[in-house]
Amino acid sequence: MRLTLNQPNPLKTFWANFRTLFTLLTLSACLGSATAADVSLHWNPSSDPSVVGYNIYYGKTSGDYTSMVTIGNVSVITISNLTCGVTYYFAATAFDASENESGFSNEATFIVPGTLTLSSGSNPGDPLLIKFPVAPSHWYEVQASTNLQSWTTIWQTGVSTSNALVQYSDPNAGKFSSRFYRLVLH
Numbered sequence: 300m301r302l303t304l305n306q307p308n309p310l311k312t313f314w315a316n317f318r319t320l321f322t323l324l325t326l327s328a329c330l331g332s333a334t335a336a337d338v339s340l341h342w343n344p345s346s347d348p349s350v351v352g353y354n355i356y357y358g359k360t361s362g363d364y365t366s367m368v369t370i371g372n373v374s375v376i377t378i379s380n381l382t383c384g385v386t387y388y389f390a391a392t393a394f395d396a397s398e399n400e401s402g403f404s405n406e407a408t409f410i411v412p413g414t415l416t417l418s419s420g421s422n423p424g425d426p427l428l429i430k431f432p433v434a435p436s437h438w439y440e441v442q443a444s445t446n447l448q449s450w451t452t453i454w455q456t457g458v459s460t461s462n463a464l465v466q467y468s469d470p471n472a473g474k475f476s477s478r479f480y481r482l483v484l485h
Contacts, residue, residue, distance in 0.1 A: 335380045336379055336411045342391060342404075344374040349395045357389045361406060364390060384414030384432065410436075410462055415482045419472075425471035433459040440483040441467055445475055 340355065352371045356364035357378060370376055381387055387410075391401040410432035418428040429441055438458045442450040454467045472478055 300367045301349070306380065325378075336383060336413060337377050337379045338381060338387075338409055338411070339375060339377045339388045340389065341375045343361065345393045347393070347430060350393045351396050352394055354394065354400065356391070357387050359385055361388045361408075364388070365374040365458045377431050384416075386410045408462075410464060412462075412484070413482075415441075415480060417480065424473050426470040428466055428468055429454075429480060430464055430466040432462065432464050434462055435459055438485045439465075440485070441469075442481050442483060443469070444481075445477060447479055450481065 301375070304370045312389045323462070336484045342353075344350070350372060352369060353373075355368045355370065355376055355378070356366070360366040360430060368376060368378065369468075376385045378389075386408060389407045389409065392401045392403055412432045414431060420426060420428070433441070433456060436458065438456050440452045443453045444450045453469060453471070456465055459465075
């Protein structure tokens with residue numbers, strides 16, 4: 300996802316040339332017993348020689364960044380302890396040695412994979428809707444069991460090319476007195 304500053308810093312016009320690119324590099328997924336994930340972000344550094352570092356802002360609401368990490372003049376950072384199933388919004392700024400800070404880059408969005416949401420239909424016998432976020436370069440299996448010991452793959456995704464929510468409708472859910480589901484990341 301390309302991030303471009305959408306407003307120049309009134310103190311320094313050189314910030315208008317700052318361009319950056321956030322890309323998901325790695326993801327430590329929340330599947331299994333883990334409760335948090337890490338995401339590595341990468342961007343094209345500013346070509347301006349006066350840039351000495353970057354601030355990476357993020358939060359759970361678009362445009363409302365409740366967290367910030369300050370780093371030196373590097374173009375990669377790992378953000379840790381992100382909550383599974385939550386959408387995070389990221390933006391970057393550059394700063395110089397006098398702490399003049401650029402405006403925000405455009406926003407990058409990431410849904411942290413690792414949760415499985417089940418929704419029953421509004422009528423008895425309606426299929427069970429299974430939704431979960433996926434990460435690029437991975438594929439997923441939805442497995443079902445009636446005894447938590449033997450598992451059967453009931454659906455699988457292709458290799459994901461983006462970070463998005465996917466869903467599967469299980470038409471056989473109503474045929475079982477109890478059915479359990481798990482998500483397997485590949």
